[in-house]
Amino acid sequence: MDKEQKEQWEKEYDKAMDKTMSSIIPGKKYRLFYNEGNRNNKLMHIITIVDDEYFVWKEWWRKKQRWLYHVEHFWSFFYYLEDDKMAEVK
DSSP states (O other), X not given: OOHHHHHHHHHHHHHHHHHHHHHOOTTOEEEEOSSTTOTTXXXXXXXXXXXXXXXXXXXXETTTTEEEEEEXXXXXXXXXXXXXXXXXXX
């Protein structure tokens, strides 16, 4: 990767991070929705942001009656938002 490509990639990375970080707020709930009846649909409770890049979130696991905790890089959330798969629950 040459210097120009690296600068372009860093610019895109910063833009994606800014968009994601301004859209996802710790303490709020978001619905991840693929389609009706899809078992991967989730209600995500955003807990915090770690190292300015990772979201910590939890979901209720009905089968075991307990919380499942996840740590996910902001890129996942960026693509959820870009594909209109994620929306804040009011």
